[in-house]
Each structure stands twice: as C-alpha cells, then as structure tokens.
Amino acid sequence: MGVSSGVSKAAAIVGAAESNEIGYPEAPRTSLELHMEAIKNVSNQTGIPISAIDGVFSAGMSSEIAEHLGLHPKYIDTTSVGGCSFEIHVHHALLAIYAGVIDVALVTHGENGWSARRIGRGGGGGYGGGGASSPSAQMSMPYGLSGAPSNYSHAMVRHNHVYGSTPEDFAHVAVVTREWATLNPRAVMHSKETHEFGGPITVDDVNNARMISWPLTMLHCCLVTDHGGAVLIARPEIARSIKTNPVWIAGAGENMSHSNMLEMGDFTATSAFASSQAAYEMAGLGPRDMELALLYDSFTITPALTAEMVGLAPRGKGHLLWKEGHAAPGGRLPMNTNGGGLSFNHSGMYGMQLLVEAYRQLSRTAEDGVNGIRGKQTSARTCVVNGTGGSLSTTGTLVLVSDD
Amino acid sequence: MAYNKPIPTPSSLTQPFFDGAKEGKLMLPRCQDCNRVHWYPRHICPFCHSDSIGWIEGSGEGRVHTFAVQYRAFGGWGQEAPFVTAYIDLNEGDRMLTVLRGVDANDPGSIRIGSRVRVEFEQASEDISIAFWRVVEE
Secondary structure (H helix, E strand, C coil): CCCCHHHCCCCEEEEEEECCCCECCCCCCCHHHHHHHHHHHHHHHHCCCHHHCCEEEECCCHHHHHHHHCCCCCEEECCCCCCCHHHHHHHHHHHHHHCCCCCEEEEEEEEECCCHHHHCCCCCCCCCCCCCCCHHHHCCHHHCCCCHHHHHHHHHHHHHHHHCCCHHHHHHHHHHHHHHHCCCCCCCCCCCCCCCCCCCCCHHHHHHCCEEEECEEHHHECCCCEEEEEEEEECHHHHCCCCCCCEEEEEEEEEECCCCHHHCCCCCCCCHHHHHHHHHHHHCCCHHHCCCEEECCCECHHHHHHHHHCCCCCCCCCCHHHHCCCCCCCCCCCECCCCHHHHHCCCCCCHHHHHHHHHHHHCCCCCCCCCCCCCCCCCCCEEEEEEEECCCCEEEEEEEEECC | CCCCCCCCCCCCCCHHHHHHHHCCCCEEEEECCCCCECCCCCCCCCCCCCCCEEEEECCCEEEEEEEEEECCCCHHHHHHCCEEEEEEEECCCCEEEEEEECCCCCCHHHCCCCCEEEEEEEECCCCCEEEEEEECCC
C-alpha cells in the first residue's frame, strides 16, 4: 500500500533562489559561500527568517550548513546520491512536514564545479561510491573510464541499437535546449556576450564538436559551472500566510536501479519509470496532465530517455519531442525552459537548478528571476520534474502544481 | 614496457578472481543456493541473498552488450585514446566492463553489439593480471 493520499499537497515550495553569482565567476567561490548566498536570498524572498527553519536537507553538508546558520534542526537529511538528491530531499521534506515533525524545510545546494579547478571544493561535494576498495570499483577502475560522459555514451549506443535512433536524433535535444538558453540571460550559453561559444547552435554544430566519448561530442554534454540554490518548503498554513506564491508538491517519488553502471540491467531504461509512477499516483495526475517538463539533462541521452520513462513519449521515441519541436519555445510541451544543464548551468549536481526553474515557472515569477534578471515565463500550471543521479542510477520525480 | 594504467588492489572478497586471472582463468562468483553467477563479487547473493558464495571457472566467452569510444582519458589510458570500452554479457549470466580488443576505435560503425568475445589477461604487475575481452570470429 502506498503513502496515504493525504500527503499530496501537504506542503508547498514557497520560495526558490540562487546565489548572487552562478556560472563562471571571475573570483573563485567556495561551495559553502554559494550555499549561504542562496539561503540568504530565499529567506529575503519569502520573508521567512532563517531561524524558522527546522529541517535541513542538503547533499552531504547538512550538519556543516546547520552549524554555520546557528540552527538546531529537528530533521537532518544529508542524502547524497548524485544530481537527483534535491528532488529526493523535497520528497523527504514533504513526508516530514506531513508527519508533523517540522514546519519549514530548507533544501540547499552549493557547488563550485568551475571554481574548484582553482581552489578545490571548499566543503561538501561528491557522493557515495564505496571508494577504491569496493568490489565494483576494483572491477571498473582498470578500464580507463573518466567520469560521467564515458559512461552515458554506452547508454546512447544501446538506445541506437535497440530502437534505431541515431546520435543526430539526440543532437536536436542540444539545439532546442540552447534555444531556451538564448531566452535566459542568466544562462552561460545565452549569447556571444555571455560566452564566446554562446547563442544559437545547429545540429551540424553538435555533430562536428570535439568528440568526448563517441557518440557524445562536447555539445551532447553538460556544462561544468558554479551554482548555489536554495528552496524553502512549508506546511499549508505557513505557505498561505507569506508574501510569495506557493507551488504545491502534489506528488513525489524516488527509486534507483543501480549504483555502478555494471548493474544497469537495461541500458535504455532508468528508475524514473518507478519514481514517476509513485509521484503520479500520489498526485492523482498522469503524464498527459503535465504542461511543463524539467528533466535532468546531463547529456542529450538523459532527458530523452527520461521522457520515455516518465510517460511523455513512447519507448524509443523520447528524442522526437525535441526533434519535432514539441519541447521548443512555442511547442506543446515546453521542456528545460531555463536552458538546461546543457546550456544554462550544471555544477555537477543539477537537481537544484531544476527546482529553482520549476518554482519560478509555476509561481509566475520566471520573468523576475532573482535580482531582477528575467527568465522565460510559460503558461504551465503543472510540471513534472525528474532528477537523475550517478550513471543513470538514481532518480527523484516531483509533480508540482501552481496555486491557481 | 611496464604496465602504466590503473591496477586494482584486491580485497579478501575479490582475491579469488585475481588468483584465477594470474593463472589465465576467468573465475566467477556463483551462489551455492540459487546457482546464479553474479558480477561484481558480493558478500551476499544479489538474487537470493544467500551468504553462501562459491567460485567457478567461467567459459571466458560472452557477447558485446554495448560499447563506446573514449577520446578523453587520463594517465596511461590517455596515451591510448581513442579506445573502445564495452559491457560484456557473460555466457554464464550478468555483465562485465572491459576495454574491447580486436576492434577499430576509429571506425565505430564497424563494431557490432552482439559480437562474440573471448577473455584474455594482461599481466599488469607481479600479482595482478587484468581481464580484457577480444572480438572473435563468429
């Protein structure tokens, strides 16, 4: 038996903010300061004082963050399972609020994926993998894989084999996502002003970019940037009494298929099928009810595969949402409206960027952004958010609905 | 030339695999209750959760499940890029990661999922040999 349906909308996201600087800051930033700026900003945005936070959720840094804020939280969650950790934190926060343990949850992220090249991580970062002594590491480390792209490419090749798709099909994901980025001035790849290679791109550009892990060229891969973000989640009485618009957590679910890709049974499927089923069931809604989709895009294969898993496209045809323009600005199902991990910002764990964009779209504040910088507002009232962590390993799905 | 790529450090759990590799044998963990082979080595059978795990000598044969060509790599592997990584479906069940031999990394279109492969071992140090898989004729 599932969780009681009373949990649906038992809490709302009441604010979402970023650190003052994201992307490629001129002066190197630490993860901790990216966290703190975002927390300060979300407190100012909502009018909820930091002292009212009684649950702290982060990917690996919750005790350090709570101490830094002088908090003594009643609920401490430091789940760190890759980029989907933040969607999973929202799930856990919803349950903790529903159970009456806490009133206000802070979900926070700070990650200096860019600055770390100069100054190191400066706190937090990384997620569990068992270390070099684990048996799965011993049986993987001899074979020259170097990070996420070298793993995800195997999934695209298998998808091509099973469904007859091609790498060019997936290039459309990068092209359309870049189109969204040109509408978001905060996106790293917004324009030639924000980055020498910014602005619109073509399928040929994607095909001809430097090869990283065949068939993935560089433009099939996400950025590596700095980012800090924080959201506050509160029970309905609080959500109704503050100045910001609530965005209701109608459904939430999480699941995992493996940790090491050695244990990925089907290279063309992820646990997003299971996590989205749980989220839809809690919400009493289905894929056809979704007017916006924010699907983690570490690589072009990731959101295309995820679209299939969360029921937005038939098996083997996820990439057509982009290729046929449905996911593009003006399309029937806007997707990754911030410009995605591919062209907006990806710090290593991108799940917080998804939450911030989901809040902005559904609270009708996408044009305001933070610090008066505009985004791109859609008319969506419902949104499916899916985070994917590790090597297509772990997923968290949220079904969010606007207040009106 | 001395082996210049990462060499794993065995633990008690994985030692039988490396003992076999040194002798040119592909040793695989098999549950003594449900008789299923699993990979990588476990303390508890991932299928039936028995803690009674034995080892068998595998056939050393399998097929390519999926692959990719790595252009970006570090250390000794960086000098060999591009090279082909692959997941191998073992004849005995479950799956291994490898660097695939007997294929042309510069012509990925010529590499076939489902190709038959056979294991071989390269001595990396006095005690450690690494398993690699090579595409063989049908």
